[in-house]
Amino acid sequence: MKNSGYYSQFGGAFIPEILVPTFDELESAYLEARDDEAFWQEYLELMSTYSCRATPITLLDNLTEQLGGANIYVKREDLNHTGAHKANNVMGQGLLTKRMKKTRVIAETGAGQHGVATATMAAKFGFDCTIYMGAHDVQRQRPNVFWMEQMGATVVAVKEGSQTLKDAINEAFRDWVTNMDDTHYVLGTACGPHPFPEMVSWFQSIIGTEAREQMLERTGKLPSRVYACVGGGSNAMGIFSGFMDDNDVELVGVEAGGRGRGSGQHAARLAYDDASVGVAQGYKTFFLQDHDGQMQDTHSVSAGLDYVGVSPILSHLHETKQVRFEAATDDAVVEAMQRTVRYEGLIPALESSHAFAQAYKEAPMMSSDDNILINMSGRADKDIFTVADAVHDPKWKDFIIEKADAYRREMNNG
């Protein structure tokens, strides 16, 4: 595995010695699966029977009219089982776990979507399952924690560091260096040591392959621009991979602008100028870090984009200018989400709403001959508490207070 997994200067495998044989094994299993056509067939079969593939594309006709520019299409990854693109990666790694004859899976999760997806996969394939989740994220994504536990997973609230995604990744590695013999670490995004960035992007490429064909079939041409939100970068790599060789298609990655440029409270590694190249969590990329190389606290309204690093493949595509990076602020994101809910009846996750926000900003400046495509990486059921707070819904508050009172009475009587 010498010096493999580099995308210009980014990537690599900066792993503790104890995991070297484990990564060798994983890389071999992955390369064998890639060479084996039957593996991909099995994967497609699984995704079309267990999840909802192929997911459709939807034209947002009301908002297209309202905004008065490009025609806005949406790739519906929210229709996957468990409500996000995360299923694509997880089911693929589940099949690999079976091939490697391991019996336990672990995963980190931010928004909880990857955790839920991993827990369903473990339930289906009969694996033991432990999910690491920052304590802060456990608070803001309780509905997902509930479902993971229902599916038999152990959810560990990580209280170290910033108590978000990066800390969950560290804890998952700490588990793995002890239990690698029977355990596979299902990393949830296109980050981490080689071969994870490449392997996760491969499983997610199912999005882009479908989307390209669907746009051609539906509109007779390729879209002018494709938008995806960027946390670690897996849904973006997934949809972009379908259009990588199409020079006329502009790819736009949208990061978490949080409280805005210059605020120090965001997770924009490529769109803003605050990040620098570093090595952490096993790979080299742009990190939000200080002069000494200590990781800084990030902020986003969406747990899934609240992360210090970014896929090394996207850092490379940023440098080669094959992808343009923008950031959407918390306020713009909530607004875009509300608009999508109100006028289209679609409910994009806060993560995905970053891509919608940027697309809505640019669409009016484009022509009605242009089609644009937004990757709706997930749906927002999990965000109900966060969104209710953001929109200050009084009826929701009353409901929660009544529910809490009822539980309290129940406990006092019991």
Add this chain to the structure above:
Amino acid sequence: MAKQETKLELSIRAAREKKDILLMTHIVLGYPSFDDSLRVVEDMVKAGVDLMELQIPFSEPMADGPVILKANAEALKAGATVDQSFEMAEKMAKEFDIPFLFMTYYNILFCQGVTSFVERCKSIGMQGCIVPDLPPAEGQDYLDAMHAAELAPIHIFTPNTPEQRMRFLSDNSSGFIYSVARKGVTGKDTAFSSELETYLAQCRNNTGLPLAVGFGVKSPEDINFLRGKADIAVVGSETIRVMEEKGVAAVKPFIETLVA
């Protein structure tokens, strides 16, 4: 790479002439404060420690368990910087006549610039480095710089490491080999068993360098077990735990029981 006998290896061999096992301890610089770090090192040297590993705190210490993890986080919270770590290490290396090593994660070197980090180590009198997330395949610049500065890059053997890989790691190391006694992170218990004995014999067979053994070493019994099987016993998390539970002053008597 042509193997050189570094100053570190020579001084370990010289010390072993007089003792059947050496003791290496580990502290996190700046935890709970730099003044405390200095005091603890002074006590450790007085108590008879033979060499010391100074950890430069990092925000993502992936290979460390709860005790050292917390020490890293607290040191950073108190404002510890890499410059302060160098200043403190320089003071220690000047004042105490034992070899000092840095242990830290690769990003600390990377952000300083690998070559200037290594040259700075040399100029303040450090004798080697342990960088647990930098396998030789990713670290050619580091290995070259260490070689040029005649410092010891120390690599890790684990119970999962195949023998061929042990030889490769040994070829890329100088000073000594750090062999971890079990899987997992720092700060958990280790079974000092016949299985461990077999593994240590295997380590011995695959390197000509002195052998240090760490992870879970915390009592005179553990050190007795290692006598004859290793050159250096490494006590890491346990001294930090003792300091947390009983205060800085408790470290010296604890070390004295180990070397008695």
